[in-house]
Amino acid sequence: MITSNYYNNGKKNSPKTAMIAIIDLSSKKLVNTIQLIELGGPGAIKHRGHVGGITIAGDYLWISSTIGDLKYLYSLSLSKVEQAKNGDLVKMDRKYGVRAASAITYKNGELWLVEYKKGSCKKDYSHKNSSAKLYRYKVNTDGSIKKVGDFKIPDRVQVMMITDTEFFFSRSCGRTNPSDLTIYKNQNGKLGKFVKSVKMPPMSEGIVQVVPTILLRVKYELQFYEIINIQ
Numbered sequence: 001m002i003t004s005n006y007y008n009n010g011k012k013n014s015p016k017t018a019m020i021a022i023i024d025l026s027s028k029k030l031v032n033t034i035q036l037i038e039l040g041g042p043g044a045i046k047h048r049g050h051v052g053g054i055t056i057a058g059d060y061l062w063i064s065s066t067i068g069d070l071k072y073l074y075s076l077s078l079s080k081v082e083q084a085k086n087g088d089l090v091k092m093d094r095k096y097g098v099r100a101a102s103a104i105t106y107k108n109g110e111l112w113l114v115e116y117k118k119g120s121c122k123k124d125y126s127h128k129n130s131s132a133k134l135y136r137y138k139v140n141t142d143g144s145i146k147k148v149g150d151f152k153i154p155d156r157v158q159v160m161m162i163t164d165t166e167f168f169f170s171r172s173c174g175r176t177n178p179s180d181l182t183i184y185k186n187q188n189g190k191l192g193k194f195v196k197s198v199k200m201p202p203m204s205e206g207i208v209q210v211v212p213t214i215l216l217r218v219k220y221e222l223q224f225y226e227i228i229n230i231q
Contacts, residue, residue: 001025002061002081003206003217004051007035017046018065020054020081020090025210034084036063036076037091044089053104053159053206057111057139063092064101064113071101073113075143096145099135103159108189111137111145112162119155121173125182125194130155134191151191154182158205161214167191170204170216179204181216 001023006016022032036047049065049072056062060075074092084090102116117132134153137145153160154169158179161168169182179200185192206217 001208001210001215002054002056004054004063005033006051007033016048018049018051020061020063022081032084032086034081034086034088034090036074037089039074039092039095044091046089047092052102052114052116055104055106055111057106058143060093060143062104062106062111064098064104066101071098072096073098073101073104073111073137073145094143098137098145099147099150100133103157105160105162107162109139110148111139112160113137114153114157114160116157117155121156121177123180123197125154125197127152127154127191132157134160136189153191159207161207161209162186163209166195168207168214170200170207172203172205175202177202179218181207 003021005019005021007019018036020034024031038045038047049067052064054061054063059078061078061081063074065072073096075094076092080090098113100113100115103114105112113135115133119130130152132153132155133150136149138148139145156171156173157169158172159170166186167184171180171182179202181198181200183195185195201218203218204216208215
């Protein structure tokens with residue numbers, strides 16, 4: 001499994017470098033870490049953005065990241081990831097400006113990018129009053145991307161997952177409040193009827209399907225939880 005994390009030198013207020021960690025799920029041990037390097041410019045400029053999410057599509061690892069008010073999508077060749085040694089600095093291949101970068105997933109030839117909106121912590125599953133959107137980008141054969149659609153989703157979505165039948169939104173509301181896994185029907189690639197919500201540990205910020213379970217990453221502990229059977 002591949003996940004994102006940050007590194008600094010242990011000093012207070014030291015800038016953090018975005019990194020990618022590779023974990024062996026069978027042994028639950030860390031296999032490798034690489035530091036992400038920006039495109040262009042002289043030398044190795046470490047990526048200091050806030051990485052919202054990562055996913056694999058085709059021969060690339062796709063990384064959504066926010067730098068200030070700017071939102072970007074990066075692609076990184078999987079061959080570079082496979083060849084990198086532990087601690088290596090690896091330069092990303094392409095960079096695109098996008099409408100949202102809080103989270104990302106891949107389904108049916110498209111990258112799905114989440115827009116995070118703070119909104120209310122009240123459980124409004126109709127999402128009619130939300131202001132957040134989910135943006136769809138088609139991945140072309142040459143590796144470029146094109147926006148092909150968007151629709152409204154609940155506020156406070158930290159990360160999401162899509163199956164053939166359902167949308168899963170992991171929604172966080174601070175360190176002292178439980179997170180919420182909100183599930184909707186997948187209606188031909190659109191958000192369908194609300195199915196149910198599952199109470200989660202606070203600060204849930206990562207979700208991935210490992211059939212027949214879902215694994216959740218919690219920010220303050222960086223642990224993985226088996227949370228729901230989706231058979």
